[in-house]
Amino acid sequence: MTGLVESEQLERALLARPRNSAAPFGIYVHVPFCATRCGYCDFNTYTAGELGTSASPQSWLEGLRCELDQAARLFGDAPAADTVFVGGGTPSLLGGDGLAEVLDAVRGTFGLSGGAEVTTESNPESTSPQFFDRIRDSGYTRVSLGMQSAAAHVLKVLDRTHTPGRAVAAAKEARAAGFEHVNLDLIYGTPGERDSDLDASLDAVLAAGVDHVSAYALIVEDGTALARRVRRGELPAPDDDVLASRYERIDSALAAAGLSWYEVSNWAADADAVCKHNIGYWDGGDWWGAGPGAHSHVAGVRWWNVKHPARYAETLAAGQLPVGGSEVLTGAEQHMERVMLTTRLRSGLPLDALDSDERAAADAVVERGLLRQAGERLILTDRGRLLADGVIRDVLR
Incomplete structure (x- = not known):
């Protein structure tokens, strides 16, 4: 869509x-x-x-x-x-x-x-x-x-x-x-x-x-x-x-x-x-973004408003939401975003969010000292925070 x-x-x-x-x-x-x-x-x-x-x-x-x-x-x-x-x-x-x-x-x-x-x-x-x-x-x-x-x-x-x-x-x-x-x-x-x-x-x-x-x-x-x-x-x-x-x-x-x-x-x-x-x-929550160019997400549906303030106002005056584009996220896309976003949090990435291949990749990152396991979660180490984007790519590869 x-x-x-x-x-x-x-x-x-x-x-x-x-x-x-x-x-x-x-x-x-x-x-x-x-x-x-x-x-x-x-x-x-x-x-x-x-x-x-x-x-x-x-x-x-x-x-x-x-x-x-x-x-x-x-x-x-x-x-x-x-x-x-x-x-x-x-x-x-x-x-x-x-x-x-x-x-x-x-x-x-x-x-x-x-x-x-x-x-x-x-x-x-x-x-x-x-x-x-x-x-x-x-x-x-x-x-x-x-x-x-x-x-x-x-x-x-x-x-x-x-x-x-x-x-x-x-x-x-x-x-x-x-x-x-x-x-x-x-x-x-x-x-x-x-x-x-x-x-x-x-x-x-x-x-x-x-x-x-x-x-x-x-x-x-x-x-x-x-x-x-x-x-x-x-x-x-x-x-x-x-x-x-x-x-x-x-x-x-x-x-x-x-x-x-x-x-x-x-x-x-x-x-x-x-x-x-x-x-x-x-945490992948729901929000409505109001205003020109604002992005929203509800139940796996994402959309964004038209950017220019004049067009924004004109579209609403015509009785329509000012939608510039939208997409329904697939299960795979939602999974990828969950890993990308929760890995950045101190609370960490739940192990049960990973499939077997991703778990093996995460174990390799742990061995490199960029993630540490705390209970059932994986948390970035101090060095891992410096390389957070690379850590996420390695887990999702």
């Missing part, structure tokens, strides 16, 4: 494969707006100049309400959302009132389960104490701030607009507003970054008192300004050995401060600090 674009066909597929009502359910909301375009980013985002008059935050919000309403009606007895994650783009550009309206749209359609985790991403430069007070009062429980680095010259290479100290200040403002769960994102391996720059970034993260840190190796994505600069020889490509060394440096500093890895790129102070929405992705 790959490539279906009609919402009616998607609806039939979902009705034919009802979800497990006992499984957690998440809502992802994609905000496609950014003040400027970062040189490394290939996400589905648009600046005001790129959109012109074809779309606006208001038309996007109207479309979002319509999509969520259609989605809830499609389920019939719509599941309450256990998690909500507002990402982008730059959700904080909507302001506190705009993000409150987003959450109200989820409440008015799917509703929220008791104790639901509600996260928004934010750019430090578009936040303030008043912003955090407003979104906390409206029901958000978690904030994720894009820090990337504390070094000004690294931020410049990444085309980030915030000043080096602003992310830490924003994290402290969020905590002062009552947010117990605050995440800071780091990017490591940027051309020109030194060990001392990374150490300064880690010191700043720990000084902010956050309970969650995400750290991602810089990837040079095709079609980005960064990729063009690397291709022209203006900047060197990230070095794999340097990336591995930086990852070890990050893990060591965070572990010493009491933050433990629970997914290859994520560390948390305790079980309450873990991002439950993202765990839903890694």
Whole structure:
């Protein structure tokens, strides 16, 4: 069924494969707006100049309400959302009132389960104490701030607009507003970054008192300004050995401060600090992705929305879900994804998820010291985390 674009066909597929009502359910909301375009980013985002008059935050919000309403009606007895994650783009550009309206749209359609985790991403430069007070009062429980680095010259290479100290200040403002769960994102391996720059970034993260840190190796994505600069020889490509060394440096500093890895790129102070929405992705859960270009997954059916905000709004105004394409995952595809995703988790890969050939391949990886067996699960070793993609390929070969 790959490539279906009609919402009616998607609806039939979902009705034919009802979800497990006992499984957690998440809502992802994609905000496609950014003040400027970062040189490394290939996400589905648009600046005001790129959109012109074809779309606006208001038309996007109207479309979002319509999509969520259609989605809830499609389920019939719509599941309450256990998690909500507002990402982008730059959700904080909507302001506190705009993000409150987003959450109200989820409440008015799917509703929220008791104790639901509600996260928004934010750019430090578009936040303030008043912003955090407003979104906390409206029901958000978690904030994720894009820090990337504390070094000004690294931020410049990444085309980030915030000043080096602003992310830490924003994290402290969020905590002062009552947010117990605050995440800071780091990017490591940027051309020109030194060990001392990374150490300064880690010191700043720990000084902010956050309970969650995400750290991602810089990837040079095709079609980005960064990729063009690397291709022209203006900047060197990230070095794999340097990336591995930086990852070890990050893990060591965070572990010493009491933050433990629970997914290859994520560390948390305790079980309450873990991002439950993202765990839903890694555990193969169900979620509805609303907004331009958002991806969804329910009961082995995956689909993605049209990308441009104007077309997104127009399709919904015409009474159709804004489906750009979809597929029904085969049993083999679901198995492959389960191995790929759960292997990255500290909880590990269940042995009973593997067939006999995969079990033999996994045993060979254990002998190489990249996996270890703990009861009935296989867990990446410290060295295995550095080579996680290769470990997964070897198990699935």
